[in-house]
Amino acid sequence: MKLIAFAAHTAPAEGQKDAISLANDVDPRTVPLEGVSRIDLNFPKFTDGRAFSQAFLLRRRLGFQGEIRATGDVLIDQLVQMQRSGFDVAVLREGVDASAAQRQFDRYKGFYQGDAVHVVPHFAEPASTLGPDAAAYAGELERQHSA
Amino acid sequence: MYQYTEFDKQFVRSRASQFRDQLERWQAGKLAEEEFRPLRLQNGWYVQRFAPMLRIAVPYGELNSAQLRVLATIARDYDHKEDNDLSKANPGLSDLKSLPSRCAHFTTRQNVQFNWIPLDKSADVMDLLASVNMHGIQTSGNCIRNTTSDERAGVAIDEVADPRPLAEIIRQWSTLHPEFAFLPRKFKIAITGATDDRAATAWHDVGLHVLKNEAGEIGFRVMVGGGMGRTPVVGTVIREFLPWNQILNYLEAVVRVYNRWGRRDNIYKARIKILVKAEGQRYIDEVEAEYQQILTHDGAPHTISQQELDRVSASFVVPASRVGTLPLSAMPIPTIDPADTNYPRWLARNVAPHKNPALRCVTLSFKRLGYSPGDATGEQLDIAADLADRYSAGEARVTHDQNLVLPWVRADELPALYAEAHAAGLAKANVRLLTDMIVCPGGDFCALANARSLPISEAISQRYQDLDELHDLGEIDVHMSGCINSCGHHHSAHIGILGVDKDGQEWYQVTLGGSDGSDLSGAAGAGKVVGPSFAAAEVPEVIEAVLDTYRSVRQSAGDKAETFIDTLRRVGHDPFKQAANAARTSTGRAAPQAATAA
Numbered sequence: 001m002k003l004i005a006f007a008a009h010t011a012p013a014e015g016q017k018d019a020i021s022l023a024n025d026v027d028p029r030t031v032p033l034e035g036v037s038r039i040d041l042n043f044p045k046f047t048d049g050r051a052f053s054q055a056f057l058l059r060r061r062l063g064f065q066g067e068i069r070a071t072g073d074v075l076i077d078q079l080v081q082m083q084r085s086g087f088d089v090a091v092l093r094e095g096v097d098a099s100a101a102q103r104q105f106d107r108y109k110g111f112y113q114g115d116a117v118h119v120v121p122h123f124a125e126p127a128s129t130l131g132p133d134a135a136a137y138a139g140e141l142e143r144q145h146s147a
Numbered sequence: 148m149y150q151y152t153e154f155d156k157q158f159v160r161s162r163a164s165q166f167r168d169q170l171e172r173w174q175a176g177k178l179a180e181e182e183f184r185p186l187r188l189q190n191g192w193y194v195q196r197f198a199p200m201l202r203i204a205v206p207y208g209e210l211n212s213a214q215l216r217v218l219a220t221i222a223r224d225y226d227h228k229e230d231n232d233l234s235k236a237n238p239g240l241s242d243l244k245s246l247p248s249r250c251a252h253f254t255t256r257q258n259v260q261f262n263w264i265p266l267d268k269s270a271d272v273m274d275l276l277a278s279v280n281m282h283g284i285q286t287s288g289n290c291i292r293n294t295t296s297d298e299r300a301g302v303a304i305d306e307v308a309d310p311r312p313l314a315e316i317i318r319q320w321s322t323l324h325p326e327f328a329f330l331p332r333k334f335k336i337a338i339t340g341a342t343d344d345r346a347a348t349a350w351h352d353v354g355l356h357v358l359k360n361e362a363g364e365i366g367f368r369v370m371v372g373g374g375m376g377r378t379p380v381v382g383t384v385i386r387e388f389l390p391w392n393q394i395l396n397y398l399e400a401v402v403r404v405y406n407r408w409g410r411r412d413n414i415y416k417a418r419i420k421i422l423v424k425a426e427g428q429r430y431i432d433e434v435e436a437e438y439q440q441i442l443t444h445d446g447a448p449h450t451i452s453q454q455e456l457d458r459v460s461a462s463f464v465v466p467a468s469r470v471g472t473l474p475l476s477a478m479p480i481p482t483i484d485p486a487d488t489n490y491p492r493w494l495a496r497n498v499a500p501h502k503n504p505a506l507r508c509v510t511l512s513f514k515r516l517g518y519s520p521g522d523a524t525g526e527q528l529d530i531a532a533d534l535a536d537r538y539s540a541g542e543a544r545v546t547h548d549q550n551l552v553l554p555w556v557r558a559d560e561l562p563a564l565y566a567e568a569h570a571a572g573l574a575k576a577n578v579r580l581l582t583d584m585i586v587c588p589g590g591d592f593c594a595l596a597n598a599r600s601l602p603i604s605e606a607i608s609q610r611y612q613d614l615d616e617l618h619d620l621g622e623i624d625v626h627m628s629g630c631i632n633s634c635g636h637h638h639s640a641h642i643g644i645l646g647v648d649k650d651g652q653e654w655y656q657v658t659l660g661g662s663d664g665s666d667l668s669g670a671a672g673a674g675k676v677v678g679p680s681f682a683a684a685e686v687p688e689v690i691e692a693v694l695d696t697y698r699s700v701r702q703s704a705g706d707k708a709e710t711f712i713d714t715l716r717r718v719g720h721d722p723f724k725q726a727a728n729a730a731r732t733s734t735g736r737a738a739p740q741a742a743t744a745a
Contacts, residue, residue, distance in 0.1 A: 027407070047185060047289070049329025053406045056326050060445060077169065077186055084325035097177050103168060108161050110154065112319040113395075114448045115326070121395075121448060122154065123319070123455040 001083045006094040024050040043072035052085040059086030059116040076101045086116035149315045149462040151280045163277040167270035191283020198231040201261045202286035207296035207314040208257030208545040212532040214279045219528035228263045253521040257295045257545040289330045291321035297339045298546040302554045308357045310340035312460040320395045331409035332417040347663040349381045349671035365391045372423030375633035379673035380420040385431045395449035400437035466540035469555045481566040492576035511551045511573040520586040521549030530571045538564045579622045582608045589629030596629030598646025598653035606687045623711040638673040639663040641712045654680035677727045692726040
């Protein structure tokens with residue numbers, strides 16, 4: 001995920017065709033996306049999670065291939081979930097210390113549920129990732145049935 | 148019990164390390180207080196009146212003995228009130244010295260809470276919890292909370308199917324869901340597979356009933372939009388039958404529509420119940436449309452494969468030590484004193500039948516004098532762990548009613564278990580009786596509460612210690628909340644008590660006739676307010692007046708007396724209201740009435 005400092009971000013101009021900005025109560029399915037290469041989604045407060053669903057719909061449902069940029073109250077502790085919801089660029093709020101950002105991406109080996117980018121949930125991934133417990137308990141199940 | 152895979156274990160450890168990172172950045176001033184707040188909340192760390200409160204997730208209530216022992220360690224080593232700054236103590240509340248510490252508290256949503264752990268020890272406690280695969284993920288905050296279930300899941304005789312494998316699959320799906328971490332409000336799911344609803348499903352944001360259709364296929368009846376608080380609403384059935392393997396795809400639709408359209412302008416109107424009420428069929432139609440899009444366009448990636456259900460179900464097979472015919476125990480069977488009238492009552496009240504006729508499901512009662520309802524000291528948690536190891540294949544369950552259940556007890560070992568539980572003070576024969584009250588921690592601990600709960604419940608319990616009288620009164624749900632947020636589920640009580648604040652003073656509103664949706668109580672619904680609220684000293688008098696009225700008007704069929712709730716429904720509220728109002732002293736009479744519902 002690409003991080004942009006607040007000062008380096010410019011909001012799309014009024015009437016601009018290739019980049020647009022959506023308020024977070026807009027249904028992205030009602031917006032014409034032809035010729036659009038960048039969509040800014042806004043977090044008025046970081047506790048307002050509507051833009052996560054907007055990003056999911058744009059990326060997954062509408063197949064939008066361009067840039068989805070997170071703006072507004074963006075914190076580093078939300079970057080991973082932003083990326084998983086379909087954002088690929090985030091504008092850090094002014095004054096946010098980015099030094100801890102990379103640690104957030106390195107921390108988890110994987111997640112349970114599929115998301116907008118990695119569609120397949122953990123349980124549907126190849127059995128080799130399930131670990132030894134699954135085999136042990138499948139064996140126990142068999143033992144119970146045959147007892 | 149579900150056996151955590153390496154992936155699961157690593158995940159919990161990663162979460163603990165992430166929390167430590169966040170705590171350290173906050174301590175170093177790199178993370179602002181208001182930014183740290185939702186992060187600690189999503190790990191279960193609230194800040195209450197005197198100290199942080201930690202809420203630990205217990206998925207569908209299941210605990211093993213190793214987990215109980217770690218909870219015991221936390222109670223003993225970390226839950227110390229003297230480690231906190233108590234200067235904020237409000238002199239109007241209970242004497243600080245009398246407030247319980249060094250103990251865990253069982254909640255109505257099958258979780259465990261601690262009240263006195265200092266925040267600077269929080270990361271250490273999270274590491275300790277992670278060592279037994281426990282955590283506080285999503286036990287607070289506006290996200291999908293811990294999924295709860297029937298305390299007898301997998302062993303109940305009235306069960307259509309064991310809900311635990313599906314509850315576990317839902318737990319995994321909802322854990323750190325990227326899209327649903329900042330919903331308009333909190334979101335609670337409950338699931339049952341039995342005909343008797345012991346999980347209060349109708350009172351949840353989503354209530355799921357596992358059932359079989361005519362073709363013998365397993366699926367869910369789906370209810371959405373139940374909840375208590377200032378607007379009590381019973382959930383609406385939006386799907387009579389959803390195939391079991393579609394539940395994650397369907398929940399995704401339910402929560403996505405809520406995330407997009409739920410109200411964020413007013414915290415009191417932000418729960419999904421308000422959206423469902425306001426939009427009605429439009430909400431249901433939109434969920435269906437979204438679900439169809441997930442199926443047809445998104446490829447339904449979260450359709451649960453039979454292989455995955457089998458994998459998870461394999462964790463929930465009957466424990467090997469409890470399979471087949473049971474030989475008589477090698478242990479000597481203790482003789483129970485024939486004069487101990489508690490024992491036959493304990494067998495009748497605290498011991499439930501089991502799918503396996505050789506086994507029983509036993510409730511350890513954590514409702515006894517001298518302790519707050521649902522509180523367990525470190526020593527008692529260790530004893531519970533020992534009892535679980537000796538008598539229940541190492542497993543216990545936290546109940547919706549704030550007790551612990553041992554689900555795998557051999558019938559021939561009941562006397563031995565009774566003897567040990569009795570010695571530990573955990574064998575009071577009061578399950579589902581008057582003193583088995585659901586009570587929130589109230590104003591003594593909670594920053595939201597308007598009034599105390601603990602001294603009131605203590606006063607009522609004191610008055611009803613006579614076992615003969617308690618059993619004569621029979622099954623009755625008394626629930627108490629310290630404020631309208633309804634953590635004590637007063638709305639669903641046969642007799643509900645709600646703490647309210649008037650001009651800085653504590654008052655208590657009494658409701659009658661609520662139901663949690665169980666067989667005993669009938670269809671879920673909120674109780675009705677008796678009248679103006681009562682002063683604290685009046686509450687036990689009011690309860691007594693209501694119960695005396697019940698005893699004077701109840702009917703008997705054979706040797707079985709009509710229950711309180713049946714009597715109330717037959718004769719109506721009026722005689723009970725009159726009796727309650729007659730118990731007022733002058734202090735309560737002038738108080739204006741507060742409304743239950745907005």
